[in-house]
Amino acid sequence: MTFDFARFPALDGFPRAGLHHGPTPLVPAPRLGEALGIPRLLLKRDDVHPLGVGGNKLRKLDFHLGAALAEGVDTVITFGALQTNHGRQTAAACARLGLRCELVLTAAVPRSGEAYERSGNIPLDLLFGAGVHICATAEDAVAKHEELVADAAADGREVRSIPVGGSDPLGVLGYVDATRELALQLAELGVEQARIVGPHASGATAAGLALGTASLGSLDLDIACVSHPLDEATANLASLVGGAAQLLGLDLPKLDHVWMNDTTIGEGYGIPASGTWAALRLFGETEGVVLDPVYTGKAAAALVEWAAAGRYSRDETVVFVHTGGLPGLFGYAPEFMAAVRK
Template identity: 65%
Template structure:
């Protein structure tokens, strides 16, 4: 099946396709000889990351609707917020980031460096909120101010994870399938993290529509497996409806929360171990919130025999390295 998304408004953010690279030293270290890295962390805009794929469609729809202001949400060190700020800067849009203290972290490193510093560099208006109640009040105030000034607002959810945003990873699935085909690979397994869910929903739908030639292993980084599967399935259905296609079986999708840890934004020792392993074998930087926990899952699954011998495995690197600097004081070395 061809994944045709041409009827949806989309802006070109200038960085696709991203590289698909062999990782032989990492593969040898974990016993996965045919390991590839899909480098969605490598992009010329805003230091890269998976949210840029969602933003191509979210911002395309916003511009088509005449919006001149974008409001979105996230934790203090949100990668989505940083990438939204960068994309808005490129397109000349006003960006309002409403950031909530969701993670039990404080200090200058977490509160001022990493993504927070980049948010300001990219010209976003950053609003720090202590809790959900303050977040709601701030959002209402921003809408009222925009209305009074005659501005039109587009509101994006946390992580850009709605049906429009998920189209970005439907498109990414087609891109990846083409890159694998160029290598003579028709069947493979993808490893990716789940948080707000838009990335894996797009991948699950895209792989399902491609007759399941690509399997998907999902590492939970913020929600238990049952919750993650439920939210992902709902978003798959919403995105399929938007595309006017049937909802495929998700039997090819495996969801696992063993490396999630205590909660979102709290890394475990196996998270740090994955960061060290990727860095020391391939010179690739993970982050301790998303890709680090997915990297820990990749190592764990390989150790427990989840991957068949010589099975091509693609690790989707979703980016997030700027957020690493917010965790510098606790890096175990």
């Protein structure tokens, strides 16, 4: 079997912001693979984009901010939890493009303390020039958004609001594009079939991978739920895939090649689960790769669990998609220090 690039949807009709800098690295992880019993393990390093400390949201923002520039927008508003990686990447991208950025952040995770409230992504948001508005509840966030929109209108500024995580059908296109990039890299290595492992949170990354792999063939997809339980994540994935397919003029694809699991979600979004810190240590000690305890750490814990259960054969190629999140790790400094001291 080979990848069917001829069936891949064209993305040229969508304006982009120029944030894409070329393929992110696809690198072997032999010591980690040996520890997990997956000899042919690769890491797709979407964490090493040179803008704003990297991360998966930049692929979505390339399309969202491309649309904003095409519309003549000068102000971007987006949302997230206090330690949102999406907010930090939006702020960095807006700084590069000369756009005003307003972040409406909600204290949605049951955490407090100096590290969580003043470290991690928060100082980077400010470093990149964003206005940071911290709200206690979702209702407060809605009111703050309305206030910011009204202020912009009074100043004669044009606004584009981007959803949490950049996760809507347009944002999905970022990881449709990434799937093609990954398949081209695999083909260069002589790999004709592989299994991708990645996280599901707000959903556009997983949906883009699902739609892209459905178009290419020869790629299976294992998704770890790191934010929403399995039933909610499954519905979210289907909705985003459907919306993006419609945007691209495609028939709704079957997702028989996609498998989702929520066994490493723990108590929910932003709360490290059993196995999260051990997975971070394993990646660090074997490959010198840094994960975070919110997204990549939970997906890595799932990879460890699934490998131990015998899900992966020794002769198949497995690709772990590293979606970034490094700054957020320091928002969990006390637990992080305790984990690495063990």
